[in-house]
Amino acid sequence: AQSVAQPEDQVNVAEGNPLTVKCTYSVSGNPYLFWYVQYPNRGLQFLLKYITGDNLVKGSYGFEAEFNKSQTSFHLKKPSALVSDSALYFCAVRDGGGGADGLTFGKGTHLIIQP
């Protein structure tokens, strides 16, 4: 069965500093990996997805993610954080090895950017 772990409930970063939100996954087949962001009282917005062969993926709002197959990780990064980046971030995986369709989500990480 597929699973996603986001080990940090909350990440605090000062504005202008680089940020990392961690994600590790487990699948039986090829991983299809995604990051979503959720602002208060809103739905989930797509940020970026892993594309086979590209270990560094660029997405919306200056975010990028680094895929590491040996560590089964897909960490979200941004070189310089903005206060407006404060939100709830979800990592999700779809297992290319079969099983039920749909994304499996991590529990989410609250990102707080301090002015």
Added chain:
Amino acid sequence: NAGVTQTPKFRVLKTGQSMTLLCAQDMNHEYMYWYRQDPGMGLRLIHYSVGEGTTAKGEVPDGYNVSRLKKQNFLLGLESAAPSQTSVYFCASRGQGMNTEAFFGQGTRLTVV
């Protein structure tokens, strides 16, 4: 650009009442999903559909039923609501291909008292 639209946005039910949540998408997507979001638990898949007339169970299907009579609509039903079904419900859809991203609705906040 409506995308994925959920109706209603808020609802309060009494225990034992029934209701239907409607999800409509205008992107001609084959795949549609219903998730529930609870604090500290992320999103969990309730039911999904891979095409018109098909439905399948997800991770937490008990107490819910679904129907996909038209490609653009995916209905989630609660036959006899329980307080444990108090949650925020999200509908999503996506196109063909394993690496296609899902598009989410704005959510329905349901409280069962």
